[in-house]
Amino acid sequence: MGRRVIPIEPTTEEVALHEIRRTIHARAVHGRFAKWRWMLVFATQIVFYGLPWLTVNGRQAVLFDLGAREFDLFGAVFGPQDTIYLAALLIVAALSLFLFTAIAGRLWCGYACPQTVYTEIFLWIERKIEGDRLARVRLDAAPMSLDKLVVKALKHTAWLSVALWTSYTFVGYFTPIRDLGVRAITLQLGPWAASWLLFYALATYGNAGWLREQVCKSMCPYARFQNVMFDRDTLVIAYDAARGEPRGGRAKAVDARANGLGDCVDCGICVQVCPTGIDIRKGLQYECIGCAACIDGCNQVMDSMGYRRGLIRYTTENALAAGDGATAICKRVPRPRTALYGAALLTIIAIAITSLAMRNPL
Amino acid sequence: MKRLTLERAMWVVWPGFLTAIAAEIVLFTIFDPLDLDIRSSREAVYTASFVAFWVLGMFSSALTLFLQRPQAESPPP
Numbered sequence: 380m381g382r383r384v385i386p387i388e389p390t391t392e393e394v395a396l397h398e399i400r401r402t403i404h405a406r407a408v409h410g411r412f413a414k415w416r417w418m419l420v421f422a423t424q425i426v427f428y429g430l431p432w433l434t435v436n437g438r439q440a441v442l443f444d445l446g447a448r449e450f451d452l453f454g455a456v457f458g459p460q461d462t463i464y465l466a467a468l469l470i471v472a473a474l475s476l477f478l479f480t481a482i483a484g485r486l487w488c489g490y491a492c493p494q495t496v497y498t499e500i501f502l503w504i505e506r507k508i509e510g511d512r513l514a515r516v517r518l519d520a521a522p523m524s525l526d527k528l529v530v531k532a533l534k535h536t537a538w539l540s541v542a543l544w545t546s547y548t549f550v551g552y553f554t555p556i557r558d559l560g561v562r563a564i565t566l567q568l569g570p571w572a573a574s575w576l577l578f579y580a581l582a583t584y585g586n587a588g589w590l591r592e593q594v595c596k597s598m599c600p601y602a603r604f605q606n607v608m609f610d611r612d613t614l615v616i617a618y619d620a621a622r623g624e625p626r627g628g629r630a631k632a633v634d635a636r637a638n639g640l641g642d643c644v645d646c647g648i649c650v651q652v653c654p655t656g657i658d659i660r661k662g663l664q665y666e667c668i669g670c671a672a673c674i675d676g677c678n679q680v681m682d683s684m685g686y687r688r689g690l691i692r693y694t695t696e697n698a699l700a701a702g703d704g705a706t707a708i709c710k711r712v713p714r715p716r717t718a719l720y721g722a723a724l725l726t727i728i729a730i731a732i733t734s735l736a737m738r739n740p741l
Numbered sequence: 742m743k744r745l746t747l748e749r750a751m752w753v754v755w756p757g758f759l760t761a762i763a764a765e766i767v768l769f770t771i772f773d774p775l776d777l778d779i780r781s782s783r784e785a786v787y788t789a790s791f792v793a794f795w796v797l798g799m800f801s802s803a804l805t806l807f808l809q810r811p812q813a814e815s816p817p818p
Contacts, residue, residue, distance in 0.1 A: 445769070445783065445784070445787060446782075446783050446784060448769075448773060448783070459769060459770045459771075459773075460770075462766065462769075462770040465766070569782075569784065571782070571784035571785060571787075571788050572784070574788070575788070593747070593748070593751075597748045597751050597752070598751050598755045
């Protein structure tokens with residue numbers, strides 16, 4: 380089987396350090412997968428923002444207390460000599476990611492990754508304050524005015540507030556969060572806590588507000604080694620070219636097949652809603668974070684044209700070529716690659732749990 | 742001289758940050774700052790070390806990028 384190469388198109392556009400790049404104003408999208416993404420945003424963020432506030436036996440349940448050099452995890456206490464378990468946890472996380480990716484592609488990127496989650500939250504704020512895509516494009520192109528200043532200031536204030544609360548929560552995993560809060564309010568933060576709080580707030584603000592998809596495209600190593608984990612049975616988002624081509628606009632009443640047209644009406648919505656600005660009809664590209672906005676967008680158009688949904692859909696390369704559906708895809712999940720990842724994962728978990736159980740706490 | 746792009750800057754800053762995290766974990770595992778002959782709080786030592794590791798990491802990545810530049814054409818004899 381030949382090695383799969385996912386094309387990486389070299390950037391020919393040079394952008395100076397003082398210019399960020401042209402902002403991508405993705406069109407808002409509604410649909411089944413958008414709903415899933417928001418459900419996961421709520422779920423992950425409830426866990427992230429809520430966990431440091433839980434207490435067990437009067438102490439913070441999850442606390443990596445750097446100052447006291449101990450890690451508290453729901454009543455269990457770990458010291459620096461237990462760092463091996465952190466290493467095991469990281470290995471388990473990595474293997475799980477490989478297994479998950481081999482089966483389901485970049486579901487992590489589109490649904491769970493903090494970068495995606497925070498960018499979604501920030502973009503939601505931007506939409507609420509600045510308006511829909513057209514309004515935002517016009518606002519950016521307009522000359523500076525008092526109105527524009529106020530709108531932008533409002534947005535950045537909202538962004539910074541979310542960033543500060545996020546930063547406070549994050550630092551609250553490394554030093555008791557209630558104490559941190561009290562010290563912050565009474566302005567008794569030491570220089571170290573204060574600088575870390577500021578740093579993470581700025582990093583969140585910068586990554587989610589400014590860099591957005593650039594993180595996925597340029598900074599994230601996961602995007603680059605996905606082609607090592609993918610195979611022809613990995614679930615990806617794909618455009619069914621056999622069904623869609625030749626593309627072309629037509630009236631709803633027109634018989635597409637009779638006129639030599641495929642289902643794709645070339646509306647370009649799949650490109651407009653894409654947060655990384657790619658055209659999924661060109662095939663799988665490394666920039667695609669698997670957010671399924673194009674699926675939702677296209678399905679809406681298919682609905683309005685009276686066509687079957689799924690012109691762009693989750694599928695595997697093999698299934699797309701053979702015209703197979705979900706059942707066939709599921710049957711292909713157990714295969715040598717996934718079995719190997721799964722076995723390695725179970726082994727490490729078993730070793731780690733055994734070791735933990737036999738550990739003599741201090 | 743080629744202008745520095747934001748992308749290339751991130752290729753220097755971000756790997757340095759990741760390396761600093763890894764180095765910090767190792768530091769945390771091996772040393773207790775209070776046991777060392779440094780009259781500063783733990784947080785101070787951890788923070789200063791993190792920044793130092795980050796700078797070192799950035800230097801390493803920057804050097805890699807520099808070495809990656811295409812060789813200049815040698816002038817004809």
